[in-house]
Amino acid sequence: MHARSAAPSRDPGLPDARGPRAEPPWSAHAALIEASRCLYCFNAPCSRACPAGVDVAEFIRSIRTGALRSAARLVLSANALGETCGCVCPTEMLCVGECVLGAIDGQQPIAIGRLQRFALHWARSRRLRLFEAAPPSGKQIALIGAGPASLACAHELVRLGHQPVLLECAESPGGLNRTAIAPHKMDTDLPLAEAEWLVGFGAQVRYGVRVGVDVPFAELERDYDAIFIGVGLGPDRKLGVPREEAEGVMGAIELLHRIKSGDFVRPPAWERVLVVGGGNSAIDAARTLKEIGTPEVILVYRRNEEQMKGYPHEWLAAKMAGVTASFLTQPVEVLAKEGRARGLRCIRMTLGDADESGRLRPVPVPESESELAGDAVVVAIGQADPQELLPGLPEDIRIAGGRIVVSPETGVTSRPDYFAGGDCTNGGAEVVNAAAEGLRAARAIDHYLSGKGN
Ligand SMILES: Cc1cc2nc3c(=O)[nH]c(=O)nc-3n(C[C@H](O)[C@H](O)[C@H](O)COP(=O)(O)OP(=O)(O)OC[C@H]3O[C@@H](n4cnc5c(N)ncnc54)[C@H](O)[C@@H]3O)c2cc1C
Ligand code: SF4
Structure with missing residues (x-):
C-alpha cells in the first residue's frame, strides 16, 4: 500500500489546539455590510437547504435594518442552537451552498453562518429573553441527555408552558457539540454558554445522572408526563482487530x-x-x-x-x-x-x-x-449504537439498524409517551439536524399532552 508523501505542516510550531480557536463573532459594522449584499430572495433556496428551515432572508433583512432582536428571535424560533450552528454547520453543503450569489461570476455567497452567529451572540451576550412562555401547563417532561437535541426540545417545551427536566450523565451540558467539534471550528466555551442561556429560560437540569443506571425507566414513567430520548450515539466504535488495546x-x-x-x-x-x-x-x-x-x-x-x-x-x-x-x-x-x-x-x-x-x-x-x-x-469508524447507552430501555421501544425508530414528522417512538431525536434516531448527522428534531418532538409532545393524540 502506498501513502502519498507528507506535505510540510502548516504550523509545526503550534503547541496544542485548545480553544478559543474559532474566529470571533463579527462586529455590527461587518455584519451590516454583509447583510446589505443579500438579495432577500423570495422562497429562498438557502432556507430550503437548512434542515431547521431558518428564515435566512428575513433574519438577514432584520440585521440590515438594525432590528437585531427580531433577527435573533427569527433564528431561535427555528434553531435554538443557532449560535453554535453559525460556527459548526457545514454551510457549504447547506444554506451557503444554495446561495444564488454563489452562482454569479465575481460574487461570493452570503456568509450566512457568520451572520447567524452575530445575531445570536448579540442577544445572548445581553442575556435577552426573546420569548414569553405560555401559561404553565403543570406537565413535566423528562429529557434524557443535555446535548443539542434535548436542549432544543427543552427550549421549545418552555415556550409552550411545560416544565422540562434534563437528566445528563456528564457534569456539563452540550453533548458532542461541546466535546467533539474540532477546535478549529469552535472552542468549548461557546456551546457551554449557549446551553446555559437556553436552560436559563426555565428548564431544570440534573447532572451526573445516567438514566437506566441511576434512575430506572419505570421511575421516569411514574414521575413525568412524557419522556424525550436525546442520548446521541455511544463511544467510539472499535476496529475489532488484535492488539487494539495497545498504548497509543x-x-x-x-x-x-x-x-x-x-x-x-x-x-x-x-x-x-x-x-x-x-x-x-x-x-x-x-x-x-x-x-x-x-x-x-x-x-x-x-x-x-x-x-x-x-x-x-x-x-x-x-x-x-x-x-x-x-x-x-x-x-x-x-x-x-x-x-x-x-x-x-x-x-x-x-x-x-x-x-x-x-x-x-x-x-x-x-x-x-x-x-x-x-x-x-x-x-474514527463511527460510534456505538444508542441502546448501549440505555440499559433497561423498555423493550416495546423499537430499535432498528442501530437507531431508535421514530415517526419523522413527530419524533414519537413505538410508544406514545416516548419521543426521541438527534443522533440516536438519525444515526449521526449534524447539530442543526439534532436541533430541528428536538424542536419537532417538543411540538409533538405538546400535542400529545393536550390530549389530541399523535
Ligand atoms: C468528531 C465529531 C465531529 C463533529 N463535528 C460536527 C460539526 O463540525 N458540525 C456539526 O454540525 N456537527 C458535528 N458533529 C455532530 C454533532 O456533534 C451531533 O450531531 C450532535 O451533537 C448530536 O446531538 P444529540 O443531542 O443528538 O447527541 P449528543 O451531542 O451526543 O448528546 C447526547 C447527550 O446525552 C448524554 N447521555 C447519553 N446517555 C445518557 C444516559 N443514559 N443518561 C443521561 N445522559 C445520557 C450524553 O452525555 C450527551 O451529553 C460531530 C460529531 C463528531 C463525533
Ligand atoms: S442553521 Fe446552519 S444550515 Fe441553517 S441557515 Fe443557519 S447556518 Fe445555515
Missing part, C-alpha cells in the same frame, strides 16, 4: 475531547499518526493532529478518495494542512512492541459492486497484506 490506540472522539479539555499534550514520540476512517470525524481528527504539531498524519481508508463520506471541502482543508492518505487500505491487526502501537498490518482493497448505500463495496485483495508504520493509531 484511541478513538477520534476521545482524542478530540481530550485535546479540547486541555487534557492532552502530543507525546514527542508521535511523529507519524495513522487515522483510520474516511468520514468527517476522521478528517477532523487528522486535521487537528496536524494542528497540534504532528509531523505526519496519514488517513487509512478502505475505499478510494471519490467514495469518502467526509465532505470534500473538509478533506481539501485537511490536505492543505498536510494530511495524506493511504486509500484502499483496511487494517487487520494493530502492530505493537512492548504494549505500544507501532503501526498497522493492513490488507489492500479493491472496489466491487455498489452496496445498499450506493457506494462501491470494498473487497479484500488476497495475499496483499503489508505493514504501515505509525507511532499511534486513531480510530
Whole structure:
C-alpha cells in the first residue's frame, strides 16, 4: 500500500489546539455590510437547504435594518442552537451552498453562518429573553441527555408552558457539540454558554445522572408526563482487530475531547499518526493532529478518495494542512512492541459492486497484506449504537439498524409517551439536524399532552 508523501505542516510550531480557536463573532459594522449584499430572495433556496428551515432572508433583512432582536428571535424560533450552528454547520453543503450569489461570476455567497452567529451572540451576550412562555401547563417532561437535541426540545417545551427536566450523565451540558467539534471550528466555551442561556429560560437540569443506571425507566414513567430520548450515539466504535488495546490506540472522539479539555499534550514520540476512517470525524481528527504539531498524519481508508463520506471541502482543508492518505487500505491487526502501537498490518482493497448505500463495496485483495508504520493509531469508524447507552430501555421501544425508530414528522417512538431525536434516531448527522428534531418532538409532545393524540 502506498501513502502519498507528507506535505510540510502548516504550523509545526503550534503547541496544542485548545480553544478559543474559532474566529470571533463579527462586529455590527461587518455584519451590516454583509447583510446589505443579500438579495432577500423570495422562497429562498438557502432556507430550503437548512434542515431547521431558518428564515435566512428575513433574519438577514432584520440585521440590515438594525432590528437585531427580531433577527435573533427569527433564528431561535427555528434553531435554538443557532449560535453554535453559525460556527459548526457545514454551510457549504447547506444554506451557503444554495446561495444564488454563489452562482454569479465575481460574487461570493452570503456568509450566512457568520451572520447567524452575530445575531445570536448579540442577544445572548445581553442575556435577552426573546420569548414569553405560555401559561404553565403543570406537565413535566423528562429529557434524557443535555446535548443539542434535548436542549432544543427543552427550549421549545418552555415556550409552550411545560416544565422540562434534563437528566445528563456528564457534569456539563452540550453533548458532542461541546466535546467533539474540532477546535478549529469552535472552542468549548461557546456551546457551554449557549446551553446555559437556553436552560436559563426555565428548564431544570440534573447532572451526573445516567438514566437506566441511576434512575430506572419505570421511575421516569411514574414521575413525568412524557419522556424525550436525546442520548446521541455511544463511544467510539472499535476496529475489532488484535492488539487494539495497545498504548497509543484511541478513538477520534476521545482524542478530540481530550485535546479540547486541555487534557492532552502530543507525546514527542508521535511523529507519524495513522487515522483510520474516511468520514468527517476522521478528517477532523487528522486535521487537528496536524494542528497540534504532528509531523505526519496519514488517513487509512478502505475505499478510494471519490467514495469518502467526509465532505470534500473538509478533506481539501485537511490536505492543505498536510494530511495524506493511504486509500484502499483496511487494517487487520494493530502492530505493537512492548504494549505500544507501532503501526498497522493492513490488507489492500479493491472496489466491487455498489452496496445498499450506493457506494462501491470494498473487497479484500488476497495475499496483499503489508505493514504501515505509525507511532499511534486513531480510530474514527463511527460510534456505538444508542441502546448501549440505555440499559433497561423498555423493550416495546423499537430499535432498528442501530437507531431508535421514530415517526419523522413527530419524533414519537413505538410508544406514545416516548419521543426521541438527534443522533440516536438519525444515526449521526449534524447539530442543526439534532436541533430541528428536538424542536419537532417538543411540538409533538405538546400535542400529545393536550390530549389530541399523535
Ligand atoms: C468528531 C465529531 C465531529 C463533529 N463535528 C460536527 C460539526 O463540525 N458540525 C456539526 O454540525 N456537527 C458535528 N458533529 C455532530 C454533532 O456533534 C451531533 O450531531 C450532535 O451533537 C448530536 O446531538 P444529540 O443531542 O443528538 O447527541 P449528543 O451531542 O451526543 O448528546 C447526547 C447527550 O446525552 C448524554 N447521555 C447519553 N446517555 C445518557 C444516559 N443514559 N443518561 C443521561 N445522559 C445520557 C450524553 O452525555 C450527551 O451529553 C460531530 C460529531 C463528531 C463525533
Ligand atoms: S442553521 Fe446552519 S444550515 Fe441553517 S441557515 Fe443557519 S447556518 Fe445555515
